Amino acid sequence: MEENRRRRSAQKSPRTERSERASARTRRRKPKKDYKFVKYKIYAFSVCLMLLAVVALIIPLRPKESSVEKRTLTKFPAFSVESFLNGEFLNGVSTWYADTFPFREALLTGNTKMRMAYGIRSSQIHGSIQTADDVPAKRIDLKDIILPISKEPMDKLMNDIRSAVATQEAANAANGGVKRRKITQVPEQVGTVYVAGDTGFSLYGFTQEAANQYIDAVSALANKVDSNVKVYDIVVPTSTGIYLDEKLQKDLGCSDQKESIQYIYDNMDDKVVTIDAFSALKSHSDEYLYFRTDHHWTALGAYYTYSQLMREKGKTPTSLADYETKVFDGFIGSLYSSSNQAPSLAENPDTVTAYIPLATNEMSFTDRDGVTMDYDIIHDVSDWEAGSKYNCFIGGDQPISEIKNPKLSDGSSCVVIKESFGNAFVPFLVDHYETVYVVDYRYYPEGLTALIRDKGIQDVIFLNNIAAATTSSLVSHIEEIVNY
Numbered sequence: 102m103e104e105n106r107r108r109r110s111a112q113k114s115p116r117t118e119r120s121e122r123a124s125a126r127t128r129r130r131k132p133k134k135d136y137k138f139v140k141y142k143i144y145a146f147s148v149c150l151m152l153l154a155v156v157a158l159i160i161p162l163r164p165k166e167s168s169v170e171k172r173t174l175t176k177f178p179a180f181s182v183e184s185f186l187n188g189e190f191l192n193g194v195s196t197w198y199a200d201t202f203p204f205r206e207a208l209l210t211g212n213t214k215m216r217m218a219y220g221i222r223s224s225q226i227h228g229s230i231q232t233a234d235d236v237p238a239k240r241i242d243l244k245d246i247i248l249p250i251s252k253e254p255m256d257k258l259m260n261d262i263r264s265a266v267a268t269q270e271a272a273n274a275a276n277g278g279v280k281r282r283k284i285t286q287v288p289e290q291v292g293t294v295y296v297a298g299d300t301g302f303s304l305y306g307f308t309q310e311a312a313n314q315y316i317d318a319v320s321a322l323a324n325k326v327d328s329n330v331k332v333y334d335i336v337v338p339t340s341t342g343i344y345l346d347e348k349l350q351k352d353l354g355c356s357d358q359k360e361s362i363q364y365i366y367d368n369m370d371d372k373v374v375t376i377d378a379f380s381a382l383k384s385h386s387d388e389y390l391y392f393r394t395d396h397h398w399t400a401l402g403a404y405y406t407y408s409q410l411m412r413e414k415g416k417t418p419t420s421l422a423d424y425e426t427k428v429f430d431g432f433i434g435s436l437y438s439s440s441n442q443a444p445s446l447a448e449n450p451d452t453v454t455a456y457i458p459l460a461t462n463e464m465s466f467t468d469r470d471g472v473t474m475d476y477d478i479i480h481d482v483s484d485w486e487a488g489s490k491y492n493c494f495i496g497g498d499q500p501i502s503e504i505k506n507p508k509l510s511d512g513s514s515c516v517v518i519k520e521s522f523g524n525a526f527v528p529f530l531v532d533h534y535e536t537v538y539v540v541d542y543r544y545y546p547e548g549l550t551a552l553i554r555d556k557g558i559q560d561v562i563f564l565n566n567i568a569a570a571t572t573s574s575l576v577s578h579i580e581e582i583v584n585y
Contacts, residue, residue, distance in 0.1 A: 236307050236360040240316070240368040291396050291439040292568070295341075295353055299449035300393040301436030302341045303568065307356035311573040312365055318579045319563050320370035325550050325583070326561065333413075334369060335376040335406060335564045336362045337398065337522055340391035342567070343382050358567050365570060374413065381409040392451040395434020397491055398566075400455055400525045407529035410562070419532055424456035429482050432490040453490045455479040458531035460509070464495065466502035469544055478504060478528050494524035495539060500546060502527075502539040509535040515560035516553065518542055518582075520575065523564040534560075542578045548585030 178184070178193030185191070293304040323332040341350060342358030350357070359379050366375040382390055382398075382405055390402035401421075408418040432451040440446060457479045467473045482493040495502055498521055515530060516538040517523050523539070530537050538556060540549070553561060569575045 236356060236364050237309065240313060240364070291435050294436055294440040296436075296440050296443050296445065299445050300344075301395075301440055301443070301446055302345060303339055303396045303436065303439075304353055304355050305339055305341055305358060305361075305568055306354070307361045307364075308571045308573070309364075311571045311576055312361070313368075314573055314576045314580065315565075315570045316365055316368050318576060318583050319373055322549060322561065322583045323370050323372040326553055330553060330559060330561060331374060332372060332561045333374045333376060333410065333563065334366070335378050335410065335562065336365055336570050337378045337402075337406060337564065337566045338362065338382060339396065339566055339568060340398070342379070343386050343390060361567055361571065376406070376410050376413055378406040378409060381405045392432065392434055392436075392453075392491075393449065394437045394446045394451050395432065395491060396436055396566075397434065397522060398525060399453070400494075400528075403522075403525040404456070404529060407526060411533070416533060419459065419529070421456065423459060427455045427457065427479055427481065427493070429453040429455070429485075429490045429493060431487050433487040434491065435488075438488070450487065453482075453493060455493050455525075456528060458528050460506045460532050461504070464502055464504040466496050466499040466539075468499055478531065491521075491524070495527050497521075497524065498541045498544065499539070500541060500544040501552075504531055504537040504539075506531055506535050506537075508532075511535055512557070514538065514556060514558045515562055516540055516549075516556075516558050517562045517564055518549065518579070519564045520566070520569045522566045522569070526564055530562075540582070542582055543575065545582055547582070549582045550585070 175193075175196050178190055180190055184193070291303050295302045295304055319332070319334050326332065338358040341355055345353075345355075347357070362379055369375060382402055385401075385405055388401060389399055390405070391398050404418075404421060411418040430450070430452050432453045433447055434451065437443065437446040462478045463475065464478050465473055465475050476496045478495055480493050480496065482490045485492070504527075513534045514536040515534050517527055517530070518540050519526070520541065520543065523541075527537065527539055536556070538552070538558065540552070549561075552558070563579075565575075
């Protein structure tokens with residue numbers, strides 16, 4: 102058979118062989134590229150890059166602040182030979198160039214919309230999910246293993262500490278006043294954002310070390326103040342803990358907020374009165390307690406927690422129907438900016454409803470520059486930009502504020518020690534005290550003990566959302582003003 106094949110091959114004419122060889126070369130030859138078209142694409146791309154570079158160098162087009170992210174953008178770095186040689190200057194220029202790129206927010210929004218076109222997605226996660234600590238049943242502390250016989254020496258030690266604090270405060274006053282601690286800008290922390298439909302959620306992870314830090318700071322203040330001063334602690338769950346079911350929270354890597362709050366309360370000093378905000382909010386979980394585009398709670402959520410505090414104090418909370426209200430539409434908050442400006446959030450803005458106290462709508466605050474000014478407890482922000490409307494409450498985050506109730510003269514007073522969740526809560530207290538003081542621990546430059554003593558404050562109310570209460574960088578500010 103092989104011999105027959107060779108015989109047929111040998112019988113082929115030269116013309117046939119040439120034809121077969123030409124056909125084989127044709128099959129091996131690759132299609133010729135249109136290099137002219139490729140060249141034009143390269144030219145067009147290069148021109149676009151050059152145009153963008155030129156636009157980016159037009160200084161007047163570069164934004165200085167981000168209304169969406171609520172922050173001041175990076176400034177051009179100061180030049181020095183040392184910073185140039187060690188690379189800090191060029192790194193700073195690179196950061197400035199990217200952070201202040203013209204039309205940056207519009208480009209980010211466009212990028213998010215383009216990604217949405219990849220397919221229909223009803224939920225998304227923006228950011229990485231961090232591994233949280235397990236919530237232990239009980240904190241193991243040296244106090245748990247110290248023999249009861251040590252109680253008396255410990256009490257003596259606490260008295261010595263209080264005496265030393267009083268002596269130092271007197272010395273500071275004699276030297277021309279109390280020193281002021283250094284204050285730095287503290288941005289709102291949102292973290293990883295889960296977007297489901299038109300609602301954003303900030304995912305929460307428990308950190309035991311920070312929780313212990315918070316417990317110790319609040320307990321320390323309770324042991325520093327006089328026995329007639331009542332210290333309350335309110336740890337508020339975020340929307341994730343109230344609105345999302347437990348299985349979904351677990352699948353998303355979230356810690357159980359109820360367990361986290363209970364851990365803090367179980368380990369707090371007995372002198373601290375804890376308020377169960379979780380149960381108060383969970384029982385109304387079908388209501389508008391939290392914003393969809395922002396990590397804060399609404400005034401309605403704050404009202405239910407205020408009512409829980411009043412019941413603990415044996416007082417009757419004011420009915421919601423008795424308040425005059427103000428409504429501000431078009432609020433788009435922090436979850437929008439932290440989700441790469443998810444279109445589903447921007448297309449469904451929130452409504453901010455505020456309740457004006459019955460006694461007064463007047464207050465004063467001292468800002469971070471030390472300037473004191475009069476303001477409204479509930480301020481009209483109808484014309485403010487979309488991301489700032491939560492600031493209708495008590496002038497936003499100020500170092501210290503004071504509210505005088507003209508309808509009371511019984512000497513009653515309280516101080517609320519808070520982060521921004523406290524802003525919507527404070528207005529409800531106004532009708533129950535002659536004076537309400539508000540301290541934002543991130544910006545207050547002095548010590549709490551002296552303030553409580555000098556103002557004759559009777560109730561001290563710590564109010565923090567669970568994420569703030571278990572974030573060490575924030576709790577350290579509470580420690581500073583407690584131990585000042």
